[in-house]
Amino acid sequence: MKNYNYFTFKFDAISCPKCYWSGQGKDLAYGEFFEDSFIAEFLCPNCFDTIAFVQFPMTEEVKKWEEENPGKKTGWEE
Numbered sequence: 001m002k003n004y005n006y007f008t009f010k011f012d013a014i015s016c017p018k019c020y021w022s023g024q025g026k027d028l029a030y031g032e033f034f035e036d037s038f039i040a041e042f043l044c045p046n047c048f049d050t051i052a053f054v055q056f057p058m059t060e061e062v063k064k065w066e067e068e069n070p071g072k073k074t075g076w077e078e
Contacts, residue, residue: 006074008074010026011026016050018049029042040056065070
């Protein structure tokens with residue numbers, strides 16, 4: 001299982017090692033959200049096996065991303 005970058009996750013190519021589904025992060029189903037660490041679990045939309053974890057960024061990290069990547073979409077805006 002891989003930890004993905006919040007800012008690129010929605011467009012990353014991802015595949016399920018269990019059922020071999022493949023797609024992008026934006027196609028995954030939401031699993032649990034761990035409030036104490038701001039980590040979200042994402043599930044395969046086909047077999048619902050856990051595929052990925054994504055940690056949501058702090059405000060400073062968002063500002064830094066926006067400064068370094070002006071106008072670049074993350075997919076979370078939708």
